[in-house]
Amino acid sequence: MNIRFPFVVSLLAIALSGCGQKDVAPAAATSTAPVKAAAVAAPAAAAPRVIEITANDTMKFSLATIEAKAGETIKIVLTNNGTLPKEAMGHNLVVLKPGTDGGAFCAAAMTAKATDYIPESLKGQVVAATALLGPRKSEEIILKDLKAGEYPYVCSFPAHFAVGMKGVLIVK
Numbered sequence: 300m301n302i303r304f305p306f307v308v309s310l311l312a313i314a315l316s317g318c319g320q321k322d323v324a325p326a327a328a329t330s331t332a333p334v335k336a337a338a339v340a341a342p343a344a345a346a347p348r349v350i351e352i353t354a355n356d357t358m359k360f361s362l363a364t365i366e367a368k369a370g371e372t373i374k375i376v377l378t379n380n381g382t383l384p385k386e387a388m389g390h391n392l393v394v395l396k397p398g399t400d401g402g403a404f405c406a407a408a409m410t411a412k413a414t415d416y417i418p419e420s421l422k423g424q425v426v427a428a429t430a431l432l433g434p435r436k437s438e439e440i441i442l443k444d445l446k447a448g449e450y451p452y453v454c455s456f457p458a459h460f461a462v463g464m465k466g467v468l469i470v471k
């Protein structure tokens with residue numbers, strides 16, 4: 300474990316930097332606008348569609364299905380509207396790769412409290428995840444240039460998946 304951990308971290312770092320480069324690429328090709336417009340053109344790169352999802356003390360996401368188009372970029376904003384403390388009723392939103400078994404992921408996550416219930420060994424199955432949110436906290440994730448597929452999403456706080464805190468992002 301002592302030996303493997305830094306290795307895993309450096310692999311993650313490589314994977315993340317790879318994503319970063321990919322993210323930068325598609326943005327540039329839009330503007331050959333006249334001089335006057337150019338001044339305001341820079342921030343106008345297509346804003347992602349925003350999808351608001353709430354969670355609360357009843358352990359359900361407000362949306363169990365999200366639909367998107369292939370190539371689309373979406374921003375998912377998770378808000379925990381509950382009142383119970385994070386240690387008892389934290390919520391996250393973890394988007395998993397198509398074909399991932401959300402139940403198995405969450406079973407492994409139960410013992411991963413130290414990493415906010417994202418098991419190190421299964422990070423390769425995660426497309427994106429919010430932090431674990433306490434009451435009245437909110438966090439967003441951005442999913443760029445989505446590929447077609449069905450992406451399960453879960454709350455990996457212990458037992459929340461079993462109660463039904465899950466959904467699917469369908470990209471066509």
Ligand SMILES: [Cu+2]
Pocket residue numbers: 354358388389390391454455456459464
């Ligand atoms: Cu939850």
